[in-house]
Amino acid sequence: KDESTVSITVVGASGDLAKKKIFPALFALYYEVIWWQHFTIFGYARSKMTDAELRNMVSKTLACRIDKRENCGEKIDQFLKRCFYHSGQYDSQENFAELDKKLKEQEGGRVSNRLFYLSIPPNIFIDAVKCTSSSASSGIGWTRVIVEKPFGRDSDSSAALTKALKQYLEEDQIFRIDHYLGKELVENLSVLRFSNLIFEPLWSRQYIRNVQLIFSEDFGTEGRGGYFDNYGILRDIMQNHLLQILALFAMETPVSLDAEDIRNEKVKVLRSMRPLQLEDVVVGQYKSHTKGGVAYPAYIDDNTVPKGSLTPTFAAAALFIDNARWDGVPFLMKAGKALHKKRVQFRHVPGNLYNQNFETDLDQATNELIIRVQPDEAIDLKINNKVPGLGMRLDHSNLNLHYAARYSKEIPDAYERLLLDAIEGERRLFIRSDELDAAWALFTPVLKELEEKNIIPEYYPYGSRGPVGAHYLAARYNVRWGDLG
Numbered sequence: 001k002d003e004s005t006v007s008i009t010v011v012g013a014s015g016d017l018a019k020k021k022i023f024p025a026l027f028a029l030y031y032e033v034i035w036w037q038h039f040t041i042f043g044y045a046r047s048k049m050t051d052a053e054l055r056n057m058v059s060k061t062l063a064c065r066i067d068k069r070e071n072c073g074e075k076i077d078q079f080l081k082r083c084f085y086h087s088g089q090y091d092s093q094e095n096f097a098e099l100d101k102k103l104k105e106q107e108g109g110r111v112s113n114r115l116f117y118l119s120i121p122p123n124i125f126i127d128a129v130k131c132t133s134s135s136a137s138s139g140i141g142w143t144r145v146i147v148e149k150p151f152g153r154d155s156d157s158s159a160a161l162t163k164a165l166k167q168y169l170e171e172d173q174i175f176r177i178d179h180y181l182g183k184e185l186v187e188n189l190s191v192l193r194f195s196n197l198i199f200e201p202l203w204s205r206q207y208i209r210n211v212q213l214i215f216s217e218d219f220g221t222e223g224r225g226g227y228f229d230n231y232g233i234l235r236d237i238m239q240n241h242l243l244q245i246l247a248l249f250a251m252e253t254p255v256s257l258d259a260e261d262i263r264n265e266k267v268k269v270l271r272s273m274r275p276l277q278l279e280d281v282v283v284g285q286y287k288s289h290t291k292g293g294v295a296y297p298a299y300i301d302d303n304t305v306p307k308g309s310l311t312p313t314f315a316a317a318a319l320f321i322d323n324a325r326w327d328g329v330p331f332l333m334k335a336g337k338a339l340h341k342k343r344v345q346f347r348h349v350p351g352n353l354y355n356q357n358f359e360t361d362l363d364q365a366t367n368e369l370i371i372r373v374q375p376d377e378a379i380d381l382k383i384n385n386k387v388p389g390l391g392m393r394l395d396h397s398n399l400n401l402h403y404a405a406r407y408s409k410e411i412p413d414a415y416e417r418l419l420l421d422a423i424e425g426e427r428r429l430f431i432r433s434d435e436l437d438a439a440w441a442l443f444t445p446v447l448k449e450l451e452e453k454n455i456i457p458e459y460y461p462y463g464s465r466g467p468v469g470a471h472y473l474a475a476r477y478n479v480r481w482g483d484l485g
């Protein structure tokens with residue numbers, strides 16, 4: 001093992017994602033789990049920079065969960081010594097050949113394993129893949145490429161991208177990242193479900209009335225409007241992050257924990273779903289709002305957003321899985337910018353003797369399992385309980401697992417887990433091309449319809465709970481959103 005090397009080239013090293021997520025995650029991995037002796041990190045981007053300047057830039061990004069630890073300074077110095085920079089165009093074979101030379105110098109004739117992280121805009125993607133393939137490791141080492149979304153805008157563009165990628169790479173070299181799959185509580189979903197006898201028998205239409213996947217952010221696009229406007233919330237969050245969680249939640253038990261077995265089950269469940277219908281979608285866009293003397297801007301006030309844009313910054317949707325386990329159960333998704341907290345939850349309603357004893361007549365006798373992915377990770381199980389006293393009154397109380405109280409260890413960032421997996425060749429948490437096709441097949445028709453018909457979004461004030469249309473949509477399926485509290 002000592003005689004092989006791992007090099008990680010961050011293509012797009014001066015970008016936001018590299019600074020905010022990739023370098024800090026690499027450092028955290030270096031601090032916590034470094035086991036390969038010879039490793040090198042290369043930043044690659046168009047701007048001119050020396051190694052020293054890159055190190056300086058990276059050192060400013062290393063504020064992460066590790067940076068308060070003992071001997072962190074020393075570790076940072078060691079880490080920075082392994083960081084190098086090469087400036088080049090994303091479509092220049094020549095520049096990548098120079099990078100290859102520098103990589104070889106660092107590898108010193110050992111077996112070379114190379115990971116390229118493409119953190120660059122979609123329009124230059126394929127050119128860069130073509131070039132990275134010419135600086136692939138030679139001999140017995142591996143070459144892997146991590147690619148970031150957007151994986152196209154619809155079924156056709158995604159298929160074209162896959163086809164282009166496969167000209168240069170084998171499927172098992174492509175690591176399509178969806179960072180939600182690296183989040184601790186998403187990773188825990190299968191453990192919760194498959195290793196707890198109390199849940200698995202209930203995990204079906206027989207007991208579950210509805211499943212809600214809720215993503216909410218309390219800030220707008222703020223400067224990212226140029227990217228966002230081209231995609232909108234359905235593509236940015238629902239078609240990938242929420243749908244991935246849904247697939248993990250709803251899949252059948254995989255044959256094993258092997259990556260292919262898990263992904264086979266995810267594909268099956270995605271393919272059992274009905275494409276989303278226009279009448280099952282509500283779209284919204286945030287408008288300006290003044291609160292506590294502070295004026296919050298509208299989406300279209302963002303000067304990177306084209307005037308008059310109808311791009312949704314909020315969407316609610318009802319999806320259905322046509323299989324024996326889930327027939328008729330609405331899976332409701334809600335995602336929005338300029339709102340608030342995040343939740344994933346399911347609820348089920350068994351019969352209950354005590355219906356008349358509840359304080360309110362809403363949601364009588366339901367149990368609710370709430371998996372809070374972030375912030376403040378927690379799992380809450382809402383049970384019905386007798387209010388202490390001589391009478392017989394019932395209320396809902398929580399049995400809760402609050403991560404901060406239960407575990408002293410900090411939760412690793414999703415990118416740490418995913419980078420580690422990519423280095424180790426573990427594909428479980430990456431998206432296979434057939435999964436991607438199935439995901440696009442569900443959203444493409446409705447996206448086309450929304451755009452062709454120029455559907456006007458419902459406007460909601462910045463910082464609010466989103467458009468009321470979301471409540472009507474849920475009510476049609478007898479559901480009340482569970483994030484009102």
Ligand code: BG6
Pocket residue numbers: 179217236
């Ligand atoms: C990204 C989206 O994939 O996820 C962003 O493009 C969004 O719009 C982000 O803000 C949310 O990620 P997280 O990890 O902060 O919840």
